[in-house]
Structures are given as C-alpha cells and as structure tokens.
Amino acid sequence: MATVAAASNFASTSSLVNYGVTSGAESKAKLGRMFKCTTAHEGLRPLNQVDELRVKIWQARSYKTFKSRYARSSGIIVCGSGMNLVFVGTEVGPWSKTGGLGDVLGGLPPAMAANGHRVMTVSPRYDQYKDAWDTDVIVELKVGDQKEKVRFYHCYKRGVDRVFVDHPLFLEKVWGKTKSKIYGPIAGDDYKDNQVRFSLLCQAALEAPRVLNLNSSKYFSGPYGEDVVFIANDWHTALIPCYLKTIYKPKGIYKSARVAFCIHNIAYQGRFGFTDFSLLNLPDEFKSSFEFVDGYEKPVKGRKINWMKAGILESDKVFTVSPYYAQELVSGVEKGVELDNILRKTGITGIVNGMDVQEWNPLTDKYVGVKYDASTVTDAKPLLKEALQAEVGLPVDRNIPVIGFIGRLEEQKGSDILVAAIPHFIKENVQIIVLGTGKKPMEKQLEQLETIYPDKARGVAKFNVPLAHMIIAGADFILVPSRFEPCGLIQLHAMRYGTVPIVASTGGLVDTVKEGFTGFQMGGFNVECDAVDPADVTAVATTVKRALTAYGTPAFTEIIKNVMAQELSWKEPAKKWEKELLSLGVDGSESGIEGEEIAPLAKENVATP
C-alpha cells in the first residue's frame, strides 16, 4: 500500500514527484520543484512564465481562481474548467479488450474530454504497447505482505491521458495474449493472484493523479492533483474507495475526491475466501463491507469476501450501464445476483452506453470493402454480404438473409440457446454466422455447426476483430439471445451499420431496441444458467421466423432507415455522466463547455497499438 512516507521517498529520485504529499502546505520552492519534474516526453524543463504564474496562483490555494486568471493573463483559451476524471479498469480498448468493458473505457473517456474535462484512464500494461512511453515515474506499493514497485507508462490520445501500470504481474502473465489472458490462462480459470494484481492496480490508480506530471495538451498541464473523481469499473477496482479512505483521507490528502463505482456486469463480483481479507491490507472495520455468505462451495464453502459488495458500499455513488438493468438489479435476488438488497439501500443509476462511432463507422471502416451510409446502404449491403459469405465459406448468394452473432461464450450470451434453436428455423431461407470465444464446450458447439449445417451455418471460435466488423456490416440481422445483458454494444454497432437486431428483452437491449421500429424483441429469458429452457428456444425460433418474414418488405426497409438515423455515440451518455459526476461535489468541479476548443483534440484518431 502506498504510504505518505513511501511517497515522500520518491522526491529523492529525480524522476519521482512529491506533489500533494504534504497537501495544502507546499512552499513556493516545493512547487517550483514540482513543475521541474520529469514529464513523460520532455525530460527536465525549466520553469517558464506560465509555470511562474501557476506557482503564484497555487500558492493562493485556489485552483479555480487559477484557471480563470490563467485564461485571462496568458491569453490562452482555457477549455472549460471542467472536472478531473480518472477512469480505472482492467480493460481499455483498443490496448486491452476481452469484451464490452474495454469498449467503454476506450470510448467514454474521449467523450468526456470532448466536453472540456481533463481525463485520465489507468489500466494495466499487459503488453509492450508501441505508442505508450515510459514516464520514468515509479511508486512503491504494498500488496499482501510484499512491497512492489510499479512504473507508469503513458500516451495521449483523443484528448485522454492513457496511463498504463507496469508490473510483472500484468506483463509477464499476459504478454502477447491480451485478448484472452487478462483474467486467467483460459476462460473460467482465473489467476490465483488476481486479488493481488487488482489491489496493485487500485493503489497505482490512486497515486497516478498525484505523481504524474503530465503536459499532454496545451489546455492542461502538471499533475491532476487531488480534486478528482475516480470512476471505478467492475469488481477489480472496488478497493479504490477503501484505500482512499484508509491511506489518503486520514492524512488530509484527496479531501474532496470522490469515487463513482460502475457495474458493467454483476455476474462477476470477485468472491473469495474470507481469510483473504488479510491480503488487502485494510483495517478490520472494512470487514463488514466485504463479508458475504452464499450457498456455493466455490472458491470456498460458506463465509467469503465480496469485492463488488464493498465497492458498492464504500463508493460515493453507484452506476450501471442502462436504466433497465438498474431496475433489474434491484428487482430481486436472481437478477441482482445476491447484491440486490445492498443496491436497494445504496441506490443505483443507469446510464445507457454509447458506442465508439470512430471505430464503428460504415463510411470509413478499414475492415469492410464497401463504405456506405444510410443513403447507400441498399446498394452496399448485398456486396458486403457476399464478401462475408465468401470469407466464412458459405454459399455466396445475396438473396439469402444472413443472421450474425458475436459475443463472449458464457451462459450470459445465450449461444447455447441459439445452438438449440437453430434446428427450428434453419430450414428457412437463411444462413447463420456465429463468432465468439470463451468456454471450451461452447466453442466446440460453434465449431460443429459447419459439419451439421454445411451450407447454412458457420461458427468461428476466435477473437477476430476484422471478422466482427465484416459480420456487423455484411449480415442482415444480428441476434442477441442474452439471458441477461447490462447494456450490450453489439446491437448498437449493428444498428449503425443498418443491421437489424433481434434481441432478448433484458437490460440495455430493452432500452436500445424498440420492437417493430428498430428491431425485434424476443421476450425475457430464464436467467438460470445451468440448462437451456425450451421456452427460450421457442422464443428464438419464432422471433427469427417473424424477422425473416419481414425481410425484404417495405417495413424492413423502414426499420433499416430507423436504426441508421439514431444518435448512438457517446455524446448524450457523456452529458448524463457529466451531470451525475458534478453532483458528487468535488472541489473546483464545473461543467465543461461543449468542446469547440478541446473537441478537435479529442476527436483525433486513435492509432491502434
């Protein structure tokens, strides 16, 4: 765990900064040293006029005043006072992604930056990302009974400081396999030391805003400081509010900082044996927030700790990724996965996800051969469909409606329900292409499709981004038969490409797909994951047949028009996030200005690492 003492030691190494360690009591000399620190790209630099001005203002201890004075006296346009936002997560696309968590940490932060906020993401350095540089800043943290040093790597893309935490627990385990080995050697089998790994991530994330002297843009420079909102994502980041309360706040550091905790999937909670509490280096008074008893024998029988439960209880506000999922989570033990009672107490706010309209843009998509928009979709689709059919080895025929599926192969996504439903609709004029990775038995089910239905179905058990784009563009329908779906991004991607969603009526699929207007609803499915419910199989088969009947009719053309006319980007969700995060009342927080000044920066392209 980082301590003030440990952090103070950093000052003895030229590359380490001591900003904030003696919060509120910095002398001019100290501040001067602070602004001379090594930055990611510049090396040591002397104080310039602007720094001198900043030092004076910081001495007056009003960062808010600083911002407006700085704007007036330097003649530089300051882009909204905004907030200092630090998103923390185990996946950040495109650098690391096994699914939708990576998409959100990739797409929401640039949207917040485009609104004039200063935005950082902190995630592990799983690979040697070619665009992220060593900041030469090292911090020492305590995990379990060991002291560990982590380094920070950094790059600045689309208006966001992307910070990567470097430690062998991440790089050595995952190197070269970021798409599949983030959480364990194979799906369903987690690394035994995940608690230590994610404790390290949480602690490093709490250090980053204080120790990294970032000068990435002309709008913001220096460390983020202490007036920040941490946005912790999923169970891996649940220790952030706990460490904030135990390590920093008692020392007067991060006095006004707040934590927003966002649930992307309540199915993964981070449940471990109760004795593992000692690994977390937290005082006993936190035990009750973690304590959890369930009826399962895994990973141990009976009394456990539950990271997500603590994240929910210790954070300042709890969020999830769609309003309907928020309702489902508090509806009862089944959909709230035994945390419904806790969430009813804390409350939970659902904000529907947006999608990355740069990566998923039919007009510019590098993975598809024909670029198109709503005015050319009718001409482009048949060509893209033929390319897709050829790619997977199905008979090439533009008159056959094609259904696609993309997803992690977990019970959540219902690929097993889909496989069971195929015999009930495959005799129709239809082809189906299924792409996914995950549990081995489910991967096997996919791979067998070609043998069983050689002219009709293909299953590809790979993590294949180009093929995902080809399916989204070339299929006529995208099928999302999820037992539960917090938000779902696949249906958003599909709609932007004029591909019509057929979805189970759950979570964000309810919020984003309107029956008969932007797609087809199948009704809610049984969330019991041990078996395939025959009623769900029937629902898939009958809705698919209903959708196939609509195919090629004027009503279908109308649906395509409707889906493509929607605003699905992060713009609207980012405004909602801004309103909610402002309400946390961190000192100096103000609305951003809808970014003409900073937006061009935020809109720069992300280079795929």
Ligand SMILES: Nc1ncnc2c1ncn2[C@@H]1O[C@H](COP(=O)(O)OP(=O)(O)O[C@H]2O[C@H](CO)[C@@H](O)[C@H](O)[C@H]2O)[C@@H](O)[C@H]1O
């Ligand atoms: N084999 C493969 N090859 C290439 N790409 C693949 C792939 N399998 C999946 N993907 C990609 O991974 C992403 C999956 O997005 P989802 O929203 O369905 O996510 P997921 O369930 O993982 O995330 C959770 O978090 C997100 C974000 O909050 C919620 O939307 C969601 O409901 C919740 O379950 C998509 O970008 C998809 O293209």
Ligand SMILES: OC[C@H]1O[C@H](O[C@H]2[C@H](O)[C@@H](O)[C@@H](O[C@H]3[C@H](O)[C@@H](O)[C@@H](O)O[C@@H]3CO)O[C@@H]2CO)[C@H](O)[C@@H](O)[C@@H]1O
């Ligand atoms: O972006 C995709 C999802 O990534 C995260 O889910 C991972 C989860 O947090 C990990 O714990 C792990 O889940 C395994 C689980 O721990 C284990 O008990 C067993 O049930 O198998 C699970 C799958 O291997 O991996 C998940 C990714 O596969 C994130 O939390 C989700 O919100 C994202 O949807």
